[in-house]
Amino acid sequence: MNQNTNIQTVPDGIDVINGKPYMADAKGSLVPVEMIKAEAKLEDQTVRKIIGYASDLSDQVARFKGHTFEDLSTLEGLLAEKYGRTKGGSKGNKTFMSHDGLFKVLIQVADHIDFGPQLQIAKELVDECLNEWSAESRPEIRAIVTRAFNTDKAGQINRSEVFMLLRLEIEDARWKQAMTAIRDAMRVVGSKTYVRCYQRDTYDGPWRAITIDLAKA
Template identity: 30%
Template sequence: MEQEFYINRSGYKVPASKVSDNDKAQNALVLELVQRAKQLNAEHEHFKRGVYSQVNDFIADMAHSYNVEIGGAKGNITLTSFDGKSRVKVGVADDISFGPEILIAKELFLGVVNGLLEKLDDEAQLIKDIVMNAFETDKEGQYSKAKIMELRSKYRYSHKSDDWAAGMQAIDDAFIFGSTKTYVRFYERNELGAWIQIPLVSKSL
């Protein structure tokens, strides 16, 4: 009869007769749970790919009903049930970071703010609030990507000056786009009418 072995942490074979019953039971439990986790992860990924495919097929069919052809991947779409109580969101999110140009942008915008300090009108106060909010940092000293994006898109032409335009160009140059991630999210309305996300991954115990 062939002797059974266990592989230890150092990669060496250990005869089963030298392994305690508790270690054998723990080994079996861990391997079983990890295997199940891998299966669930594969099922999760398969489900997500199915959602993307079904949503894209739906959009293509809808476009066809208007005699329009849509090329490429579809993203950032929200689908809502007829009763308005269920929702599916699929989208694409870029992993964004900032280069050193963001510091130049900040100085340029602060220069605009400083030039408006003597003015007490609503426009001057608005510009100051926009800049201060956009470049507010968190506890780690990091800028908010969402706030910088809002400044870049919503307030791009809010002030007519060379420094403001140069600041916007510096923001454009500061963006470093990393990997692109797709996501899918599911929501239902609760009894108060608020949207509650249905997590695909369980919360911590």
């Protein structure tokens, strides 16, 4: 474009060039608006409208999370000043309750667990057990083992199924050695803190989660 070109960007993804409206396509090329099908323009407007609401909501959730941790930190600071200790449970998990018992806020710390090379040794020992037990081994145990050591699309081990192996009560010495290898393979590579809010109608009623997750709303 030459130096005399006048470009003006207006809302809804439209660029006005020398007084004529254009919209960019997926390749970055500018297309005159009058050449774009009505249904394509309607889809564009709908998507931009939804994204606008989603962006605003995302910002609100981020502010809510920040204010929540700030408020609870202030409360804990006051408690620590008065009692010389902070509120909390194992691994940093904490519960804050309203005086009437109808509302509570849970702070939960979840560890991110990865597995070291000992996991391969555990798999070899488990395979030995299954091959020797042959027909005697229960099919549900084989199914758990298969799911546990199969990797997902991201190449990650199925952690929940690995943990299920640890809960099985099997007396074979090699199996026990395999479970020890799994425990030795487990290592915490990080953690994430979650805040969850609950309410109930009566002091002895069931708790209901106050949903913030869009998929569960």
